[in-house]
Amino acid sequence: MxxxxxxxxxxxxxxxxxxxxxxxxxxxxxxxxxxxxxxxxxxxxxxxxxxxxxxxxxxxxxxxxxxxxxxxxxxxxLNQDKLTNVALIGVGNLGHALLNFNFHKSNNVRINAAFDINEEITGTIQSGVPIYPMEDMKEQLKIQQIEIVILTVPANVAQGVTNDLIEVGVKGILNFTPLRISVPESVLVQNVDLTNELQTLIYFLDLEKQS
Structure with missing residues (x-):
């Protein structure tokens, strides 16, 4: 942009x-x-x-x-005239859904690599995306020169993973975890709290019913 x-x-x-x-x-x-x-x-x-x-x-x-x-x-x-590669950190239920979503069809964004601790899926290709073990994350992000990641790990490990991402030069994080991660000013974070959005929707619907 x-x-x-x-x-x-x-x-x-x-x-x-x-x-x-x-x-x-x-x-x-x-x-x-x-x-x-x-x-x-x-x-x-x-x-x-x-x-x-x-x-x-x-x-x-x-x-x-x-x-x-x-x-x-x-x-x-919006930098739509070039393809932007991103990484997915955490391939649970939400992570799988994001892998199945065809980002680059209309937005020129592609998940190029994904990382998880689950040995049953690491080393495999899911929806055309290679899944690496977490211990390979920092090395692969450097090799593939990926600066933007989607974070869908459990909240209790989100900050630790974020620290590793910052260490290897990640500049942007789309954060799907409920934790508000701490980052330096040089790193941009976009928080996506699905639960909060749903609760807000329910709140306004209740207000409509009361009016």
Whole structure:
């Protein structure tokens, strides 16, 4: 993604815009207005225009946005014009589900290596991905020059594994564990707490029922 300093909320919306623009392109649509985008991605048009304004003049008043130009711009902004290899640390139930998900089909992201302590699966290939024992993790991450990992290990070992990842130069961690791992400022962490998200959804549904 671009190094330009943009709000995190905007950055999180960019992949949503990119996916929808891909759909428009596949459908043969040549241009789109901010109102049309707003209806599709459920983000108000003023927010979309503000998000896009961080990157300069991407559209024209009265014309809207050229789909192919906008798609190409976000492709470069989100580094979708190159394949990014990541590693999966922990191949339990969630890890297996992530292996089966075809990241690179639309996002140019590929799980290139996975690591686990389970001797029944280490040394095998699962969904096209080689599974290595944990003791090989640091060496393989260095050899394969992988800087981004998906962390799905048990919470009680998450920080220890994170320390090893930092030691070998990992720069980004998608953390699926409930533990809020500690990292230096040079390492970016995106926390994905499925339980918390579900509980939040239930909370708001209960509020709706009470109103």
């Amino acid at each position: 671009t190094s330009q300093n943009i709000p995190k909320a905007t950055a999180k919306r960019l992949p949503i815009y990119y996916r929808y623009l891909n759909m428009l392109s596949d459908a043969g649509k040549k241009r789109v207005s901010s109102n049309e985008l707003a209806d599709a991605v459920k983000v108000d048009s003023a927010t979309i225009r503000r998000d896009f304004s961080y990157f300069g003049a991407l559209g024209k008043r009265g014309y809207g946005y050229d789909v192919e130009n906008l798609l190409e711009f976000f492709k470069k902004t």
